Amino acid sequence: QVQLVESGGGLVQAGGSLRLSCVASGNIFSIHVMGWYRQAPGKQRELAASITNIGRTTYADSVKGRFTISRDSAKNTVYLQMNSLKPDDTAVYYCNMLMTWGDYWGQGTQVTVAS
Numbered sequence: 001q002v003q004l005v006e007s008g009g010g011l012v013q014a015g016g017s018l019r020l021s022c023v024a025s026g027n028i029f030s031i032h033v034m035g036w037y038r039q040a041p042g043k044q045r046e047l048a049a050s051i052t053n054i055g056r057t058t059y060a061d062s063v064k065g066r067f068t069i070s071r072d073s074a075k076n077t078v079y080l081q082m083n084s085l086k087p088d089d090t091a092v093y094y095c096n097m098l099m100t101w102g103d104y105w106g107q108g109t110q111v112t113v114a115s
Helices: none
Strands: 002-007 009-014 018-026 031-039 046-052 057-059 067-072 079-083 091-099 103-105 109-114
Touching: 002 091, 018 031, 018 067, 018 091, 018 109, 031 067, 031 079, 046 067, 046 079, 057 067, 079 091
Parallel strands: 009 109
Antiparallel strands: 002 018, 018 079, 031 046, 031 091, 046 057, 067 079, 091 103, 091 109
16 A cells, blocks of 8 residues: 655745655555646646656646655655746645556645635
8 A cells, every 4th residue: 555645735825935845655556757736726736847767847827946756765655846926826736656566646735826
């Protein structure tokens, strides 16, 4: 069994920064892709950023230049540094990891950006 635990969400003023963390534990064999998705009220879940096991990153156009995803493979951890936050970034952020055994999700962490 695999568990993903996120941390780092909260309330921040527009223009501020937050850093999300997600650590995986349990029966981990190989993590191929780590990612952060987000879901705003009334909207579908969307990819914010992802990083492969060789460090290739992908970003949604709406976060390019403001968000940075990174990973510490030794710690089975993925981070999302979010700068210049906007009210439109308000959402529940979910950690996702694609492993050899399957696709796993965290419980989500709320990010609220006040204008």
